[in-house]
Amino acid sequence: MADYNPMELMICVAARNLEDGATVVVGTGAPCAAAMLAQKTHSPNLCIMFEAGGVAPILPSMPISVGDSRTFHRALMASSMPEIMETCQRGMVDYTFLGGAQIDMYGNINSTMIGADHAKPKVRFPGSGGANDLASLCWRTMMMTVQDAKRFTDKINFITSPGYLKGGNSRYEAGLPKGTGPYRIITNMAIMGFDDETKWMKVLSINPGYSRKDVQDNCGFELKWADTIADTPPPTDDELRILREEVDPHRYIIGR
Amino acid sequence: MSADVMERNIELKSGVNRVFTNPDADAAREFFRGKSRALKPKLSTVQDVVRTMINDGDYIAIGGFGANRIPTAICHEIVRQGKKNLGFAGHTSTHDFQILSAGEAFNRCDIAYIIGLEARGLSPNARRYIESGKVELTEWTNATLSWRIKAAAMGLSFIPARNIMGTDTFKYSAAKEILCPFTGQKYAAFPALYPDFAAIHVHECDVYGNCHVYGASVSDQDLAKAAKRVVITTERLVSTEAIRQRPEATFIPFWCVDAVIESPYGSYPGNMPYEYFSDEEHLREWLAAEKDPESLKKFMEKYIHGTKNFDEYLTLCGGIEKMNKLRRIELLIDKK
Numbered sequence: 001m002a003d004y005n006p007m008e009l010m011i012c013v014a015a016r017n018l019e020d021g022a023t024v025v026v027g028t029g030a031p032c033a034a035a036m037l038a039q040k041t042h043s044p045n046l047c048i049m050f051e052a053g054g055v056a057p058i059l060p061s062m063p064i065s066v067g068d069s070r071t072f073h074r075a076l077m078a079s080s081m082p083e084i085m086e087t088c089q090r091g092m093v094d095y096t097f098l099g100g101a102q103i104d105m106y107g108n109i110n111s112t113m114i115g116a117d118h119a120k121p122k123v124r125f126p127g128s129g130g131a132n133d134l135a136s137l138c139w140r141t142m143m144m145t146v147q148d149a150k151r152f153t154d155k156i157n158f159i160t161s162p163g164y165l166k167g168g169n170s171r172y173e174a175g176l177p178k179g180t181g182p183y184r185i186i187t188n189m190a191i192m193g194f195d196d197e198t199k200w201m202k203v204l205s206i207n208p209g210y211s212r213k214d215v216q217d218n219c220g221f222e223l224k225w226a227d228t229i230a231d232t233p234p235p236t237d238d239e240l241r242i243l244r245e246e247v248d249p250h251r252y253i254i255g256r
Numbered sequence: 257m258s259a260d261v262m263e264r265n266i267e268l269k270s271g272v273n274r275v276f277t278n279p280d281a282d283a284a285r286e287f288f289r290g291k292s293r294a295l296k297p298k299l300s301t302v303q304d305v306v307r308t309m310i311n312d313g314d315y316i317a318i319g320g321f322g323a324n325r326i327p328t329a330i331c332h333e334i335v336r337q338g339k340k341n342l343g344f345a346g347h348t349s350t351h352d353f354q355i356l357s358a359g360e361a362f363n364r365c366d367i368a369y370i371i372g373l374e375a376r377g378l379s380p381n382a383r384r385y386i387e388s389g390k391v392e393l394t395e396w397t398n399a400t401l402s403w404r405i406k407a408a409a410m411g412l413s414f415i416p417a418r419n420i421m422g423t424d425t426f427k428y429s430a431a432k433e434i435l436c437p438f439t440g441q442k443y444a445a446f447p448a449l450y451p452d453f454a455a456i457h458v459h460e461c462d463v464y465g466n467c468h469v470y471g472a473s474v475s476d477q478d479l480a481k482a483a484k485r486v487v488i489t490t491e492r493l494v495s496t497e498a499i500r501q502r503p504e505a506t507f508i509p510f511w512c513v514d515a516v517i518e519s520p521y522g523s524y525p526g527n528m529p530y531e532y533f534s535d536e537e538h539l540r541e542w543l544a545a546e547k548d549p550e551s552l553k554k555f556m557e558k559y560i561h562g563t564k565n566f567d568e569y570l571t572l573c574g575g576i577e578k579m580n581k582l583r584r585i586e587l588l589i590d591k592k
Contacts, residue, residue, distance in 0.1 A: 028375040051398060052321045052348065053472030060588055064536070065374045067321030067348065069529040069586060072472055078529075080473040081348070082406055085399035089418055108423075112395065118428050120389035126378070128425050129348075129369035133399035136419035159424045174422025175433065175442035 004235050006188035007254050008243060009207060010144045011037060012235035013186050014097070017142065023047045024095040025084065025134050028063050029253055030144050031097030036062075036247045041239065049093065051130040053079040062252055066130075085130070088137035091177070096134040097142050101125060104156040105201045105221045107163025107182030107194060109135065109143065114157050128160050135161035136176050140183035147187035153220040164199035171199070190215045191232055195224055205230035266442065269421075271429035273394035276343045276364050277315050279447035281413040287450075287484055293511045297463040300515040302566065305487045306333040309515065310453050315343030316362075317405075317449075317483060319456030319476040322350025323373065323526035323534055325469070327489040329519050329566035330455040335359030336560055345451060346370040347401040348474060351526055354542060357382035358556055364392040366449070368401045376539060381546035395428040396420075400446055402475045407448035408482030416443035454483030457522050458507065459531070461490045465513025466499040466506050471529030473507070480512040489519035491531060521570055521579050532582035538573055 004012075007030065014034035018024055020043040026032045035048045036059060047056050052067030057075035065071075072078035087093055100109035111131055115122030135141045141163075145151065163182045164171045172178055185192040185201065189210040195202045202224040203215060208231065216223055235243075248254050278284075310316065316334075320326040331352050334342075342362040346353060350373045356362060358381055371382045385391065396404070399419055407415035416434060420426040421444050434445045456476050461467040465488050469476065480486050488508070493516075499506060521528075525535035525542075545555035563569045570579070584590040 050472075052324070052474050064376065064534065065322060065324055065350070065527070067324040067472055067474060068527045068534065069324070069471060072529070078470075078472045080477070081398060081402045081475050082478070085402060088399075112425070118395075119393065121387055124371060124383055124386045126369045126372035127346075127367045127395060128397040128420075129372075130398040132397040132423060132425045133419045136421075137399075159422075161425070162421075162423045165422045171422065175418065175444070176421055177418055 004240055005254065006146065007256055008240060009235055010186050010188060011243060011254065012239045013191060013232060014142060014144050015041065015239070017184055018043055018046050018095060020045050022094040023049060023092060025049045025051060025088065025093055025138060026097055027066055027099070032062060033243070033247050033253045034097070034144070037239065037243050040242050040246055049084055051084050051134070052081055053084060055079060062248060085133050085137070088134060091139070093138045095140050095142060096138040097144060098131050098135055098161055099143065099145060100131070100160065102151055102153050102156045103143060103145070103185065104154055104163070106165060106167050106199055107141070107185065107201065108156055108159040108165065109161040109163065110156050110158045112158045112160040116157070132161045135163070137180070139180055141181065142184045142186060143182070144186045147189050147215070147218045149218055149220045152218070164194060167199040168197070189218060192223070200224050202226055203229060205232040207232045208234050266435070268433040268435070269426070270432045271426055273428050273430050274392065275430040275447045276366060276394065277450055279413045279450070281411055281448065284408065284411065284450050291484070295464050295510060298465055298513060298516045299463055300517055302329045302333045302517055302519070305515050305517060306330065306337050306339070309485050309487060310334065310339055310342070312339055313341045314452040315345070317345035317347065317451040317454045317479055318349065318352040319454060319474070319479055320523065320526070321348045321472070321474045322352065323539065325457050325471070325523050325528055326352050326526045327455040327457040327487070327519070327522060328355070328524060328526065329489060329517070329522055330487065331355040332560050332566060332569065334361055335556070345401060345449065348398055350374060351539065354379045354382050357385045358552060360385060360390070362391060366394050366396055366401060368396050368398045373539065373543070376536070377543060379543060379546055381549070381552055393428075394430050395425050397425060400429070400431070401449065402478070404446045404449035405475050405478045405482045407446065408450045409478035413448050414445045415448070416445050418443060420444050449482060451483040453485045454479050455487045455489065456480060456508070457489045457519070459491050460494045460498070461488050461516060462494055462496040462499050463516060464496065464510040465508070465516050466496065466510050467508040468494070468505055469507040477507060480508040485514050486512050487515040487517065488513050489517045489522045491520055491522060491528065493518050519566065522566070524570060524579070525573070527586070531586060532579060533585040535573065535578065535582055
């Protein structure tokens, strides 16, 4: 079995979820690496989009900003933020990736603040940026994150970006577009989806080296489990080689 | 409330925070009625523009995307002249927010993305400033602020959209839910955002303010229309003949523009597409200086208060030699 670190595993797993011909809005860092890896393996025609306006660039290196010149290097279009967001709102964008300080059992994400008083936050983060927009308007939202019981919590301080809100049909009832929502949560330990009815987070497969107990112990709420729990296939030699040599040769992301 | 809403028992929610600017479309029309459309030369200086076009208490917006195609000289001068109590559109703001926070220039902020510098990390000083409670905050998102600016550019008072409903981002915004009069679909309604002042950095423009921009345009075409007073800083001036030869390329037209400033390397230390890459070393120096208020004070003294203008800042940061280096990185001639 090839030797790899948790970040490499998460990027490889995320890449496998991006099929050829799909559209995906990514940020900097791991999601961008996953999209580049997908493009260089099974999805040569994956359309990568950036929220400042870049569409289908040939990325010469990892962008530092979702608006820097790499995000539209030899692109098919250098457009605008409204153009990207309206394309999402029109239902033309399949995937997006989000990050955050907290996530709850319905896939709601906090990237705004820790504390109880919005006007005087204990810890302030950047806020939504485009995260809420993408979580609201893209068909499927994914998250890549290291898993621990503080980050995976049933006491989320602030819902910056919508998951399934209060579960069940509440996301649609709130007014968000039908058929959208969190799709996969990819952690260092496992891959989760969401229960069809309750929309509660559900473990689908466990990553090599971890147990069912590890996955539950590092989650602040009770996880649901799929009827059959698969073993996550580890990164292949090809995936690792392309990731290390072509996607992130300077180890900006996979070296973290 | 309509009969339909009562029948379906739909509760229409409102965000709890304040709209900092007047969204009224007729008030905007009255203002724009008086705005000059004359095709006249508008060359000015950073010092004069900030002195005469920004009043303490105004609501301002900065074009570009944080550390990409930003009018850095204007941000510096706002701090140098000690402008206070500004409102700020924290829309895709990063290094611009960092500069204005170092000057504690604003006291209210529409937030989409603040404090952070994307992959570079968070600004310790901007974070202290926001966590201090000195700044009144209303939450939004990147798309929401883009659309609020678009609504103003269209001469409207609001725009409906399908994002943010059901979240705390909505709760702490100033949005309101409405129903579509045609389909009954629930929407979030966002108030139009007409800033008092906007500064936008472009690649080329003529003396009248007809602009060319290359690369991602972010929200700048709408921002130029939405803002009451607009200054363009430009990498270089071009003749009006160059504009007339390709009228379809005019990114912002003269009638939106009140002043034009020639500002080569004007987005430094940010990236300017096809011209120069961001100066990551200098941006790291900013972040490091912010670790505590004392070191930030020294840093600001050296780079902002101790320099007379943006040219002096560029020289202090390595001058032409540094700019050439950043150009080689941008053009992929040199690897970083």
